[in-house]
Amino acid sequence: MTRLADILRAIIGVIAGLGVLSYGCAALVTVADIIGRTIGLPVAGVVEMVQLFVVTGTWLVIPYAFLTGAHVGVDFILMAMPRRIRRVAGGVIGAGTLALIGLMLWYAFQTFSVRTMFGDKSQQLGIPIEYYWYPLLTGLGLSLVAVVLEFFSSQRSAHHV
Amino acid sequence: MSDALVGVLGFLGALFLIGLGVPVAVAMAIAGIIGAIYLGDWGGISFILGSTPYDSVFPYSFSVIPLFVAMGVFAAHAGLSRALFTAINSFVGHRRGGLAVTTIGACAMFGAICGSSLATVATIGRVALPEMKRHGYAPSLSTATVAAGGTLGVLIPPSILLVIYGLLTQSSVGKLFVAALIPGILGAVFYGLAILGRVSLKPDLAPTTPRLSARERIEALKTTWPVVLLFVVVIGGIFTGLFSPTEAAAVGAVGAFALALFSGELNRQVLRSAVFEIAGLSGMIFFILIGASLFNFFLESTGLPQMLIGLIEQAGVTPLVVMLMILVFYIILGCFMDSLSVVLMTVPILAPVALDLGFDLVWFGIIVVTVAEIGLITPPVGMNLFVVQAASQGVPQSTVVRGIFPFILADILRLAVLVAFPALVLWLPGLLF
Amino acid sequence: ETKLKLSHFLPPVHGIHKDFIVPWTEQITECTDGEVTFEISAAGSQLGHVARQQEQVMAGVVDIAHGLHGIPRGRFPRTSIIDLPFLTDDAGAATYALWDLLQGPLAEEYKGLHVLALHAHNGGLLHTADKPVKTMEDLKGLRIRTPSPAISDMLSHLGADPQGLPPGAVYENLQRGVIDGTVFPWDPVNSFGLNEVLGHHLDLGAYTVSFFFVMNERSYSKLSDKAQACVDAASGDNLVGKFGDWWDAWDKPGHDQAVAAGHEITELSDAERAEWRAALAPVIDDYLAKLEADGVENARDIYDQMVAKVAEFEAQQ
Ligand code: NA
Ligand code: NA
DSSP, X not given: OHHHHHHHHHHHHHHHHHHHHHHHHXXXXXHHHHHHHHTTOOOTTHHHHHHHHHHHHHHHHHHHHHHTTOSOOOOTTGGGSOHHHHHHHHHHHHHHHHHHHHHHHHHHHHHHHHHHHTTOBOTTXXXXXXXXXXXXXXXXXXXXXXXXXXXXXXXXXHHHO | OOHHXXXXXXXXXXXXXXXXXXXXXXXXXXXXXXXXXXXXXXXXXXXXXXXXXHHTTOOGGGGHHHHHHHHHHHHHHTTHHHHHXXXXXXXHTTSTTHHHHHHHHHHHHHHTTOOOHHHHHHHHHHHHHHHHHHTTOOHHHHHHHHHHHHXXXXXXXXXXXXXXXXXXXXXXXXXXXXXXXXXXXXXXXXXXXXXXXXXXXXXXXXXXXXXXXXXXXHHHHXXXXXXXXXXXXXXXXXXXXXXXXXXXXXXXXXXXXHHHHHHTOOOHHHHHHHHHHHHHHHHHHHHHHHHHHHHHHHHHHHTHHHHHHHHHHHHTOOHHHHHHHHHHHHHHHHHHSOHHHHHHHXXXXXXXXXXXXXXXXXXXHHHHHHHHHHTTTSSSSOHHHHHHHHHHSSOOHHHHHHHHHHHHHHHHHHHHHHHHOTHHHHHHHHHHX | OEEEEEEESSOTTSHIIIIIIHHHHHHHHHHTTTSEEEEEEOTTSTTOOGGGHHHHHHHTSSSEEXXXXXXXXXXXXXXXXXXXXXXXXXXXXXXXXXXXXHTTTTGGGGTTEEEEEEEEOOOOEEEESSSOOOSXXXXXXXXXXXXXXXXXXHHHHTTOEEEXXXXXXXXXXXXXXXXXXXXXXXXXXXXXXXXXXXXEEEEOOOXXXXXXXXXXXXXXXXXXXXXXXXXXXXXTHHHHTTHHHHHHHHHHHHHHHHHHTTOEEXXXXXXXXXXXXXXXXXXXXXXXXXXXXXTOTTHHHHHHHHHHHHHHHHHHO
């Protein structure tokens, strides 16, 4: 069980690394265009490439943000409660987060189906819309996994404290 | 129950969830979903659920978010914060309270190459806190100084918060950046005065340190060239028209990465932690944007902003009174919420009100970001207070809070000055655009 | 009582919101004695994305939507043929042609929708900052912001480098010299304040961009007979005739500003337009061939019908 959790964590970490790499590509292609256009060699469709890299990067790093609990949260009401209530509340919050991401994944898949059915493409380079959606759906799916992992590890640490 | 009242309840419900420890993004999303269902609009909210994971990330101008984050993270790892601190300290460190003033200066200058407040606190804190401790500064002064100084990272351009405000209100990010310059510097000056005032009342808070020779000063100054270079390239590039503010983030990120590489401090392990820092921060900000879009869909269908405008027009009070009420509301909200969610939750409601009252939206943006940033240092929930406490190893929260009040006072004074003299905000953008 | 949701992608200060949509809703509310009211979502709201209007109204998230046929590209391939270069430079003519063809070859693109109006803006111009463009040769190597795939093809064919940019980013990129110019009608030149950064305008009457104003069919059939009659009275033939004058009025401030600022405005003569059109014939051929390959088998036929309808309209004037 812990073994599986470790493997999943490692996978999410590697995916986050790829996400940051994608951000790096967005930066590099922008800089290449800035330099290129001063010497008459601009990068065609640079805006669309940046958008593709940023959408990809973001959906690859979001699961990691859930894993580390890096999302902003404050708990001044909860901290005043006994530990038992805190554990129950933690469970409810985890379930709520899971339900939210699950709903999002379900409806995002419907939106994805509609847009690919129409064969949407980017305006200039004609990048098929699927390329933006594959990392998005992957990221939402992995976020579900991350929330579950984070939930069990927080319950365990709450138990030991 | 009128729809506008449902909107108010939804707003309070989101606040309550946040207080329960629900992550801000999730709290906003859940409040938005439940509110929309209550209004009988499941069709609408499920449509937004399916489209916002794409639409909240897709806008081209949002590419600055991860890239400004990356710029700050790499700048921190390139040792730039230490160089800044040492250089400023060599000039003012020997005066009473000089190390604290140095910290503020270093925060302000680091803010000029970093888009986020938490990164500024963590980075400058790593250098300044041990230094002040070594010289016998009272922890209440040292920690509070770092926490307050960190807020300058939000306002002094580049600023992620201003980019998001610009997108919400469709105002020019370039203008917002330029407009934030003078208020940001003013903030640093007021913080400095707050420190000097405090140590003159209680000199034992801050012992003096030895004075350095002119040669040592120049040596220290020389090590700051990477900061100057990065700032000049990024901000200079925007002004000379070499690239747009959106593109500046890419230039800054690549530049900071190159500096970190050349500094020799970027080994495998540092690179790893930098990458995960970028991933965690960017992922968090984008997910908050997604949660906020669900919440704002619900708020829009309640018609709350229009009701507020109607109420204000009926009440017949002057715009200034309304603005003061808005500011008080923001300061109270900031006691409990972080600045990004404050901006995302309130600007869609209050920007139309401000516009209706005849206020300039660029000015309002600077004011909103200034007040939201005060929220970062007001107890009980101030993100910077938490971060500095975590970085200070063993200073209790109560000590940090005790030291922060003079800085809050300085912030409120600065706010009053900006409201009284809007030209401080609008003069520079008027000159350049 | 019924509350209808209406969404569009323009800011509330725009003529489409002030002169067209708001009065249209008021007319219906009045006609139904308050039975039907409206909730309008404009640009900046969660329902105000330009690329989402068609999806929203199809899904019934809103009852009525006003959007662009060309964004996202490929949703209305038949209607979008009106966007081809040099088909017409007149909002009235384009609107007339679209409305007429709606009963024929365009009908299948509006399944599940009750069409209230189709319209198109006046012929777009080529605006540049420092580099004047008067002939096709002047375009070579310039970076120009493009509004649609058809215009991208046209610009590439003439040796320019088309840039896809959101309209809100044009000012910043013109000012920084990231792009040399943009293809726009006069109206957005005014609403985005572009005259501050532009200096030259070539009125080549090159193209138009078409808009839909549609209602979800289920929402329409749910209305009472009286309410349906009121919607009908405010829409269709009674509405489309107004767009020609409206567009002229919406375009005027941008044009007058440029004149007042002393900009150079060049207008193509009919002979020059014919030259451009001849030079661009291969682009139009390619575009129609691509459409046919993508499954719009009667693309050429639709194009010819549009040309005929435009000529018919101009003959009436
Ligand atoms: Na900053
Ligand atoms: Na606070």
